[in-house]
Amino acid sequence: MAFRQTIAKEVACEGIALHAGTQVRMLLTPAPPGSGVVFIRQDLDGASVPARYDHVSETMLGTTLEFGRASVSVVEHLMAAVAGAGIDDLVIAVDGPEPPVLDGDALSFMELLDIAGVKASAAPRRALKVLRRVEVTHKDASAALVPSSSLQFAFEIDFASAAIGRQTFAFTFSPEDFRREIAPARTFGDIAQLEALKKMDRGHGASFLNTLAIDRDRVINADLMRFPNEFVRHKILDAVGDLALAGAPLVARFEGLRSGHALNNALLRGLFADPANFQWVTAAS
Ligand SMILES: [Zn+2]
Structure with missing residues (x-):
């Protein structure tokens, strides 16, 4: 690699x-x-x-x-x-x-x-090695990059719906583990919010075939689920995708608490805002 x-x-x-x-x-x-x-x-x-x-x-x-x-x-x-x-x-x-x-x-x-x-x-x-902790917060959500010798992810979510509830998951990135543990986790959404979404002219392509649909405390299409804690795994999937926009692999530990796309992006902007936060490294160094 x-x-x-x-x-x-x-x-x-x-x-x-x-x-x-x-x-x-x-x-x-x-x-x-x-x-x-x-x-x-x-x-x-x-x-x-x-x-x-x-x-x-x-x-x-x-x-x-x-x-x-x-x-x-x-x-x-x-x-x-x-x-x-x-x-x-x-x-x-x-x-x-x-x-x-x-x-x-x-x-x-x-x-x-x-x-x-x-x-x-x-x-x-070249990879981006994080040299010191960078953190962004919004209300009760946060995202952080912490110095680490390898790329790691730790995530926690807490939803009112009993279908999701509190879920935590951590993994150390490797192509094999990403494919097995994270990549299969599907996106999800609240069926009650879908109508509001469609009024905003969004969500027209969401279906029971591509989105885990939450209706109060149950998953309507639970037969589609691949993991009992699929929701937190999908949040890590989103973070992997959002952090890929750094333009190079990161060497850091990502810590997400109810984080989403906005915080993930703010985190990268925070990282690059100060050159003292990171260092370019090659595989050999
Ligand atoms: Zn997603």
């Missing part, structure tokens, strides 16, 4: 967009080392936006990237899969406002990346 990687060949898929509800075609293409992950809107004359934290414009119902005329929403599950697969450089072309949601997880994107295969370059991969 010491060298930057892209995919070995291009691969395409098609599916429904979570919020727009429209059918979207997505094409993943290999990219030269150092170019990072870039989204292209084929339906907007190829306008592009780099997948970086400083291009995040909206975090309310997913993470949205925006640059010039190009904006792409709900990038976090795909970005988690890209990071989980160890891909550094990639072009992601979509012909709509979001990547397809597929199964509401990261695993379906990883299976697509499996088809493409991974190709290493001769360019060394």
